[in-house]
Amino acid sequence: MTINVGISACVLGDKVRFDGGHKQNRFVIDELAQYMHFKPVCPEVGIGMPVPRPAIRLLQLPSGEERLVDTKNHEIDHTDKMIAFAEKKISQFDDLCGYVVCAKSPTCGMERVKLHIANNNTVPGGAVGIYTKTLMAKMPWLPIEEDGRLNDPVLRENFVFRVFALNDFYKSVRDNLSIDAFVKFHSRYKLVLMAHSPKAYKSMGPLVANIKDWDLDEFYQVYRQQFMDAIKERASRKNKTNVLMHLQGYFKRSLTKEQKQELNALILSYKEGNQPLLVPLTMIKHYMREYPDPYLQIQTFIDPYPEELKLRYGL
Structure with a gap:
């Protein structure tokens, strides 16, 4: 039995995080991989960002709009490019039966991702990563879970x-x-x-x-x-x-x-x-x-x- 499942590449063990590391999940590797074929995606690498790279964050503008920006320089904005990448990638996912995403990531997090405001405080409750938010909107039936919650x-x-x-x-x-x-x-x-x-x-x-x-x-x-x-x-x-x-x-x-x-x-x-x-x-x-x-x-x-x-x- 082979079931196609999407996954954040770092959760599978690929060294694609901003610091050059990974977040490999042993349950995914040791147990689920026997039954599922994982299709890794790193949205940040997907839009051309290098490894390692400057950290990014979700920023809430005074209007309430959420933007994906460079942590140190908010003028560097990746939002539009990330949404375009997500929509194109998700259009290729007809065969997926699930998706494991990386917790806390401003691109892949499923819930409670830190959402900053201009004075460097955060919004209570947080937000959803830009990529995963698009995934959930485009495929609302798809089982999606964060790596940490699998514990x-x-x-x-x-x-x-x-x-x-x-x-x-x-x-x-x-x-x-x-x-x-x-x-x-x-x-x-x-x-x-x-x-x-x-x-x-x-x-x-x-x-x-x-x-x-x-x-x-x-x-x-x-x-x-x-x-x-x-x-x-x-x-x-x-x-x-x-x-x-x-x-x-x-x-x-x-x-x-x-x-x-x-x-x-x-x-x-x-x-x-x-x-x-x-x-x-x-x-x-x-x-x-x-x-x-x-x-x-x-x-x-x-x-x-x-x-x-x-x-x-x-x-």
Whole structure:
């Protein structure tokens, strides 16, 4: 499996930072690189800046406009060139299923990038890097995450899951655009939607049910955005418990009274935070092998990505 993912070149280990260094991320290199093909981009090098180079920053003008300028000489302004580069580069990204950006960078940061004002103070809350801001505007469905936030097990799992899900969507639907492809894809992700966004779970069912009333190309755009927005919401313990209980219901006629009690106890233990998700899921998967069910066997929630990534160990 090869999934195309964009990445800030310094996060991949390229020595392209302003000081000639890098910010290589070991999780990206050691784990994700086994499944993803990374396409590195350094926007600053992309617009012709050398390595090493003078530091740059985001500056908020009195009008509120944000500009990308030289730290020491605000008259040196890279904004227009950076936006032009970003728009051209992003136009080549149709095959991307995700993007890992460099935190705090005035070009690549995703949030809370220092935004300076003329007196050298900073604006509370910061801003988004110029390049990443353009990327997010042009591709609002794309999973984007900062290198530092990948150290958080919940954020890490959610990002990687979204990358695999978008890749699945492209392989299943984009490459075979049909009503049947949409229906089958949506059926496989029903429990995922239940876990991530019960609201989207309820609203997207009727959307798919009325697919015949849509132009397929238009439906593709609408469905992709709604689906990706829904799974961007982190699946809460409460929602995942509801999914586990829903799964449990499929075995009510197959399990003994003692087996039902044991599975229910594991689900409640997970609900109370005493067990990771993997514990009740492992038992459910065991029962799925003993008592196969066609609907459960296609549910992506059960195995959303390779278990070798060990992303559910801390959930």
